[in-house]
Amino acid sequence: MPDIPGAGPVPTAPDVVIVGTGPNGLAAGVTLARAGLRVELYERDGQIGGGLRTASLFDSDIVHDICSAVHPMAAASRFFREFDLAARGVELLSPEVSYAHPLDDGRAALAFRDLDATCAGLGRDGDRWRALMRPLAEHSTGTVDFVLSGQRALPRDLVAPLLLARGMLVHGTRLTRRRFRDEPARALLTGVAAHGVGKLPSLASGAVALLLGHLAHTGAGWPLPRGGSARIADALAADIIAHGGVFHTGVEVTDLAELPAAKAVLLDVSPKGLRALAGARLPSRYARALDAFRYGPGAAKVDFLVSEPIPWAAPEVGTAGTVHLGGTQAEMFRQETLTARGVRTDEPFVLLVDPAVTDPGRARGGVRPVWAYAHVPHGDPTDPGDLVRDRIERYAPGFRATVLAQRSVSASGLERYNPNYVGGDIGAGAMTLGQSVLRPTARFDSYRTPLPGVYLCSASTPPGPSVHGMSGYLAALSALRREFAIRTPPPLGPVETGMFTK
Template sequence: MTADVVVVGSGPNGLSAAVTMARAGLSVEVYEAAPDAGGGLRTTSLFREDVVHDICSAVHPMATASPFFREFDLRARGVELLQPEISYAHPLAGGRAALAHHDLDAACAGLGRDGRAWRALMAPLLAHSGPVVDFVLNGQRRLPENLLAPLLLARGMLGHGTPLARRAFATEEAAALLAGVAAHVVGRMPTLASAGTALLLGHLAHGTGWPVPRGGSVRIAEALLADVAAHGGTVTTGQRITDLRDLRGARAVLLDLGPKEFLAVAGPLLPRAYRAGLRSFRYGPGAAKVDYLVSGPVPWADPMVGRAGTVHLGGRQQDVFRQESLTARGRRGGAPFVLVVDPAATDPGRIGANGYRPVWAYAHVPNGDPTDPGDLVTARIEQYAPGFADTVVERRSMSAAALERYNPNYVGGDIAAGAMTLKQTVLRPVPRWDPYRTPLRGVYLCSASTPPGPGVHGMAGYLAARSALRREFGVRAAPPLSPAGPHGSRRAGAA
């Protein structure tokens, strides 16, 4: 290896690490096992050439909120982040639906008796959104200057991550609306971790939003790849790294790999205690995904749901809590929690000839579940959108077990790359003050299995790169990430 830095894996964290290192003036090489770069940001045609589908992630609350992307500035790089009128919706029985309007006033008005309680929960978080997001996404390794951020989170987590959650709202609508966003933790509920997820994502729904990139998630990957290339970095696809010793010569190696994959490439080189820590890393429930090509909009019983960027299908709060907890214990039973996105509702450019459009959906299932989810997810959508099955032209299903074969970081289909318990959210993959640095000289982890965890925020890659810059190259100042920033022509470490 002749490069200063090698990055293994080109998901959003691998690419944010590569951007940061290249902008520090270092030579960077990225290796990706798949034929295309982008990881969870891949978008491709599945059934018709003129209709593209997001393969993993489709909606991006962190694309404007995270510290990395705020400075990287996707909009200035030509990535259009389209805001749906309704960030997310939660249909209920009888044609009812709870709606998280982007506008907080509209959301509160729609929640009736619970409008005041919803505002009391979300408005303080919105007023301090920057510090709240920064505290959560910077790995919680130091107290922020604004101590109100963690205090607001702690108060909300106690009220909504404990048995108190069952009495927090007077109506089924408000209770279900928050439970649906809390279910993004993909685990037992209610817990402090699920409440923290609900508070973070829930307040962003009324702030920077839950945007859909025009043209698909790949537009974010393209912006990151373009910046790597502009600063001299190279990306090699279709090349899997199977032995860490093949990367000798690089001064720093950043791995966008989970614990299982890291053990596969470096196991014999690691100290026994660290190996044991990686082996004890817990994985959460799996996701089973279905991609649909449909002939028209999803025929939701409540037409307002069709204006939402994201739809949660889980029923009442108690139904969500019960089903998610069963799934976390590895048990099937009842209707699964399903998340649905009709991208063309926000981005009409995704509609192809004959009105064909993509619909993206996944169900939470036990880890490693091999069951084809197609009929299960279709029936779940039909429950709230009668006639949906008649609009389906083609579909492709991927079980939780198959999802791991597609991306080995998703062990058992765990798209969160590790169980999102409160402890493991902070102390992942093993308890260390610097979770990115490994016992191997110059080797760092930068995947979603490190803090702050899952999501397209780029922060795990950015924080790992900052750690490597300090320790391996003596560079303490963060390189500028803005499109208008310097191009990093001077090599890092050169005085």
């Protein structure tokens, strides 16, 4: 981790104050500091990063990703493409099998980075999978940039939104039940759709399936950072510090009045957090709109320390970077829809990562971390330990015997850990089609609040959840234009080759 200055006097008053150092707060900090502004960042926790934290939980030699672990969007988004993680020493490791989906009959569907290998494994559904994914992969940059743009401008690649729309009308509706002939292909795509954490099927989940699904077959696939997710946060923080930024960690801001005077304030917080910080300062109409913002189902997390690789019934699952435990398409439709309605089930969708599969350095003498979370009703206080362990055991008999230690965090506990995860909603807002674009309210500039100089830059703004940095980046560009008359985005790469004008 870079040497982060603590709270203390700074030479001059800041131009910009940022509250929250999740990936979007850090992306905003990089962008604004690169524009030559004096930036200060406040973090209530002792460690920066938000969803990008890594820590030793049971063994000092083995680290666990506390929130996010796998980062396809960090490899694909415009912000990170320009920031260039590789040039800053962050190595994104890509497994040959991006994700796997085991079934009860001993079969498993595998999404290789090699599209042809994936299609070969799907038998008579292979051609249909290729027809769905290849056009998106051929327009991958355009597809990613359109989805992560906030959809406020005409896309550069006009084909990308047409491909998405066509695919969503099939795979975001009940038509998807008939698209593939056999269960492996149906389950393989539905497991990706479940990353939308909501009712299945839906147009929003269809978009998620197409976006993440095609990225599994691109060069980077679904990568993990060598050494853990905190490496990404460290690289962002190092750049901010190199451009004069100052961090205040272990400082909880409870009211906007506690912040130093600055021309712009960017808040990497949820709408609920904005309401708390702003209090009665917000116009009543805007406050009511924030109160109407919908949060989605929760996630309940379990970290395991195990003595050996997971004993999957289908051994090939052990080659995947990510594993979806959801059963058949019909089972996932039922479970995810019940969860979205607030009904707790005994067989929830579970997303699992065995990091040492992709990054062998994460294991020590056979002992390794396992990262897993279940989708549960919003705010569920139930300890998920037994639930998740049993879910893994169903597809990996003998897993229980390998567990040396475990730590469970309920959905309500996730909110206590990070207030942005309201009710355990790690997406910072329900992923419905309308709320994917109009986050958190119906405003053309979603980042600008009615308060002078105050902007929202969290995942509760477009384009929404995942570690892509675009919410912070786009909020920072809005603040640069409106508060500082800077209209040319600053360069983000490790070597600055041009100048921007104020």
